[in-house]
């Protein structure tokens with residue numbers, strides 16, 4: 001794999017293949033991709049707000065002037081990969097897992113602004129403002145995907161044949177990776193966080209690990225994560241190791257009767273402690289607990305963010 005600088009903007013990573021990168025890859029700072037099929041192109045993901053999506057589409061204009069975007073994929077339903085959908089031409093067909101469309105429909109762009117505006121625990125307000133204050137959610141209308149990825153799907157994009165791979169449940173209930181065999185590039189969405197802590201909204205960890213092993217078996221040269229720098233197989237293996245480490249630690253702490261908060265404070269992250277947003281461990285332990293014990297309550301975003309704001313306390 002050729003090494004790609006981790007700087008903000010559009011980077012050509014292979015022939016006809018680009019990655020849009022947003023250091024440092026923290027909350028909402030998502031990557032995206034563009035595949036040029038000579039005469040038409042495919043966009044992988046939009047951005048968290050309209051200004052960021054406009055900036056990305058403008059940077060892609062030298063390519064899309066000759067190869068307009070005719071196809072798009074939302075790798076999953078989190079807003080930082082979909083909230084810019086309305087800026088795509090109405091004729092663009094947007095592909096996503098049906099679970100991702102349902103997620104996008106359920107989570108309005110205004111939810112975070114509402115949360116940030118509420119009078120709550122000061123630690124939580126401060127955490128939300130630090131994490132999401134740089135984004136502008138006003139006036140966004142969610143445009144839902146129009147084509148379901150219910151199984152692996154081959155898509156013709158001009159001269160290219162691209163594979164949409166249904167993965168998981170893993171990061172969410174509806175994750176899709178985009179594989180371009182011609183260039184050996186995989187756009188993984190949030191199946192990969194590199195240099196930052198992965199978030200397991202859905203899980204189980206074993207299913208996410210299986211999805212990553214499948215992506216490794218593609219033997220691709222280049223993996224573009226949903227957040228963080230472009231990587232190779234070694235980066236995929238690191239995320240597998242993190243997930244296995246948390247899964248084993250959570251099982252042990254659950255058996256010892258620890259609450260999610262206690263487990264997140266006690267679990268030794270070892271060499272993963274230096275990854276960005278280590279407090280996401282709270283979400284990951286909560287997910288592991290749900291899979292260990294069906295009676296564990298469904299995730300409640302406000303209490304999870306409150307625990308993260310106070311982590312490791």
Ligand SMILES: [Zn+2]
Pocket residue numbers: 028030078080081190226227
């Ligand atoms: Zn994301």
